[in-house]
Amino acid sequence: MFRTALRNVLAHKARLLMTVLAVTLGVAFVCGTLVFAESSSAAHRAAASKNFAGIALTVTPKEPPPGEATGSGGNALDAPLVRKLAALPGVAGVRPSVDGSATLNAADGSPLRGGKAWANLAGAYVPGEDGTDERYPLVAGRAPAHADELVVDRGSAAAGHLRVGDVVTLATDGPVLKKRLVGIVDTRDSRVTAGGTLALFDTATAQRLFSSPGHFTSIDLTAAHGTDPVALSTEVDAVLPADRAQATSGAAQAAQQATNVDLMTRGYQKMPKIFAGAALFIGSFLIVNTFTMLVSRRTREIALLRAIGATRRQVVRSVLWEAALVGLAASAAGFVLGLGVASALPGLLSTSQDPLPQGPLVIGARPVVAALGVGVGVTVLAAWLPSRRAAKVAPIEALRSAEQPPTPAASRARGIVGLVLLLAGAGLLVSLTGAKDASEANLQNAMSGCALLVAAMIALAPLLAGPVIRLGGRLPGRLGVGGRLARENALRDPRRTAATASVLMVSTALVAGLAVIGNSTGQALDRQAADGLSADYVIEARTSMAALDPAAPKRVADVPGVRTAAAVADSTLFTGGSVRSISGVDPATLHQVMKLDFTSGSADRIGPGRIAVSDTVAREQGLRTGSAVKARIGPGQDFKDYTVVGVYRDNPLAQDVLGARAEVQHDSFRPGTVQRLLVRTDGAVSEATAARLRTATGNSPLVQVKDREELVAEAGGTVSELLTLMYGLLAIGAVISLLGIVNTLAMSVAERTREIGVLRAIGMDRAGVRRMIRVEAVTVAAFGTLLGLAGGMFGAWAVGSLAGGAMTRYTLAPPWGTLALLALLSLVTGALAAAVPARRAAALSPLEAVGQT
Structure with missing residues (x-):
């Protein structure tokens, strides 16, 4: 039987190619995302x-x-x-x-990798006895020797288009500095090579900036x-x-x-791994569908083996050997292709403002195990189930017909299982509609509910195929005989139709659900940011541990057209077992720059020992106006009693807690400093005003000047970046769906060779055959898309309640344009997938096709 399996593998090269392609793509998808997840996580760890x-x-x-x-x-x-x-x-x-941090401006004046301030390193070039610092070999120029000189690493010089002799603008904290670039060094520091920057000064200058004259920060x-x-x-x-x-x-x-x-880096590790799980599901499902159709097509061949004396066990063993050989070869090819996918993803998903850290590919045990598990394990399992079913059919009965429709009992069992899964998933999701927050338990329940819902859709898809396709049956019928035949072909074998549509259905459900949640969350954050801001501009340090130049508030207030420049000191409030962000404000000017909706109390009573808290903090800690709470601001302070004088609706500008600015400044990590300026102007927002404000801050790379529109856009920026990453990874799933439909249609055309020959013999031309195959593919794609959109929107509605519990402004806002585009792309995917099978079907000779068995 092993020799029989080997001959079967080599006998049908076209069938072998399509099968290997299906397994290879499934393995590549899983391995690529796993390697990308581990490599991305390692690169982020290296950067820190x-x-x-x-x-x-x-x-x-x-x-x-x-x-x-x-x-x-x-x-x-x-x-x-x-x-x-x-x-x-x-x-x-x-x-x-002598170690510290410095953010550089590129040659064009823009901050160089300013979004990664935690990896913007600075320090002293400390020469040894030979006059060089072995940690930083010079590759151009010389070492810094005077207070107005610096050197940078090779990567930063290339990214910022900096050359020896240029004057570089930078900031370590507060005032802007200008230094002449006298050298470029190399470094093995992983924080720099993974996407950070490095600026080096002579020892005396570095000590003045980051320590004190004559002293080091570490030895x-x-x-x-x-x-x-x-x-x-x-x-x-x-x-x-x-x-x-x-x-x-x-x-x-x-x-x-x-x-x-x-x-x-925990967040960077979780997200790609979650998607790797989705990749595992989609890739495995594609392989199962392919082998189910493949073995079903070989029912007559299996029956012939049974007729000449092979036992059921021998037949099943033969098919399993064949599946193992195909899976092993495809696993190797898929693993190599997956490495290519993992190498390409960082470049595809990086943006100019937020590049992903670069690093070598990390190939651990999991991608290898996954390659074998998906390529061999899933392939063998996918072949085992239908081969057992085919081997149970009596030889004479199987030789009469190659198609074995499911029995009524099997259909009823499938329907019962699907309904149970549907009720369980829908019930779990509906139970979340009253959730007050997005706790870890609620998120796990939401993911479990979505998984049950997808499983139910897959189980019920063959039973829904007939009613759904008949519902839209008039549209294919208007395309003539080819359209009507296409509809009947889709209805004739609901299992095949559902198998073809399922991968597209799952991808569509994921994309539609993410799009609805992302758009709703983004709009809620936009409204929350816009409604909470009266100021026209916000000037802030790029990191919470940095501070504005002490002279900046006065210079900004003196800019023509500025009515109010309210300083805000940001710090951390430690209370109980939680850590909250606190904004130190001046109650006298607060109402001019910030819109606060107090549910009780007011901001007027904020002062030493008196704070206001957001709705979320009040709910989680059981606080209300008049409550007393023990807390401390910043490090090294003793806990003391604070009185809550007001509770306001969540506001991203106010953060979690509002306190008196003088008290926050006194006790914070950076005593006496401010981190933000909220600016109200006399006129309209303009680029000229923004330019004057940037000039007032010295064009510091540590400072951002944002108007209302930029602030609102930034509020949804995290959601947009997350969706961009997810869409990029799901694009691979769309490719898998496309090739899965191609594979299934190609096998379907091979199954119907004689049927197509008869149609050609009785007068259907090649254009009619091509039209029939294309309409069938679009019909199947429409079926999968419709189920996917319905499932995705239902899941988004249920899961969105978690965001609604955390954001008072959250409402379900489906992006109808995006969903329409998604539906159109799905139909185009079906049409494109049919191109090769339709051309192959039209090229069949009528006499040869009719004569095939």
Whole structure:
């Protein structure tokens, strides 16, 4: 039977090619998304990770005692300490560092990778005895030697079109700086190579910017070979001032960093993996459909084997061997193709403003296991089910007809299973309509409900095919005999029609559901941002840990046409077990720049020890006007009592909590600073006014000047970026759907060779045959699209309630234009998929076709 299976694989090369193509595409889709998920996650981790390889200990300054200001007295990391550490036995090398952050402007004045401020590194170029810093080999120019000089890494120079000799505008925090670029370096720092930037200054300049004159931010020690780590740590601790410095092992730093990076990049890991699950489903479903049709087509061949003495077990074993051989070959091809998909996705899904971090492909065990599981496991399973069914048919009965319609009992069982799944999925989704938030439990229930709904649609599709196609049956009939025959072909075998349409149905449901949720959420965020803002412009630092130039508020207020420039200090409020964002405001000017809808209390009573909270905070912590809450602002402060003087509807500008600006500034991470300016002008918003405001901020790369329209667009930006990524990944699913329909139609044409020959013999021309096949494909595509749109919109309606519980402005807003375009593209997909099978059918010779068995 193994030899029989091998001959069957090689005997029908066209059938083999289509089958291998189906499995290859399924494997490529799954492996590509898995490799992309792991590679993207690794690139994001690299962009936020420092390499601690080879570092035995790192000496860092301790926080000064309470009440003592941070300064040179609080930082003991100076040149004499470096010399003491270098003289210790067991220390092979000492590398002092001055680390900070700097955001650069490109040659055209735009911020260079400003959206990744956490990866915009800066520091000191610390030369060794040979006059070079081994961490940063020079590739052009020279090292910085004066306060007005800097060097940048090779990648940043290329991305910003910077050349040696250019004057570069940058900001470390606050005022804008201008330095002359004197050199370009290379670096192995993964934070830079994965999409960040690097700016290096001479040691004295870096110390003034990021530490204090004569002091470093850290000192890395490498150990001599054979040195006991514990003994080295003891010797280092002995020379350190215990109240001013501490030593941490490289292993401990790496472990802590791994935890922090995992928290930072968790979202980047989850999203592609969720889609990989969808890829696994779509790819597996395509393979199952292909092999179900393939084995069904070979019913007569299987019956012949039974008639000449093969047992049922031998027949099934033969088919399984054939499936395993095909699956193994296609798995290898699909895995290679999947690597190509994973390589292409970062470039396709990156934008100029938010590029995905670049890094090498990470090929773990999961993509390999998935390739074998989908390519071999799913293929064998897909062949096993129909082969058992075909082997049970009596040889004489199977030789009479190649088609074995399902029995009434099987149809009833399928209908019952489909209805049970439908009721379970719909019931779970409907139960979420009263949800108050998008908690993890609610999200899991929503995903489970959607999965049950999709399974129900697949189970019920063969039973729905007849009624739905008959409902629109008049349209194909108007295309003449070919149209009527196309409709009857689609109705003749509902299982085949449903199998052909199911992949397209699933893809359409996913895209339609995402489009409805995304559009509704985006509009809600737009309304929320627009309704909450009275100011014409918002000037803000790019990161919450940065601050505006202290002189910027005065310069902005002096810009002609500016009526009000209200400063806002942003910080963090720690209360109970939660962390909230707090905005420090001046109640006297608040109403001029921000629209707040208070459900109780007012903003007028905000002051020291008195705060206002958003609806969400009030609901989650059980607060109301008059409530007392223990909290602290920023780090290192003691918890104290605050009184809630008002509750307002969620407002993205006000954030979670409103407090008095003086109190927030005093206790925040950056004492005395402001992070935002809300600007009200006398005239209309114009580019000229925006340009004057940018000039007032010194064109700092750390600062953004946004008008109302830009702020509203930014409110839905995260949703738009998420949808763009999902649409890009789902585009691969659309390609799978297209080729799946091609595959199914090609097999359908091969099944109906004699039928097409008879039609040609009685007078149907080639154009009529092509029309019949194309109309059949469009009919099947329309059926899948209709079910997909219905399922996707129902799921979006139910899941959207989670967003409605979190956003008071949320209402269901289907993007009718997008949905219409989706329906049109689905029909075009069906028409394109029919091109090759229709041409093949029309090329059949009538006499040869009739003579085939």
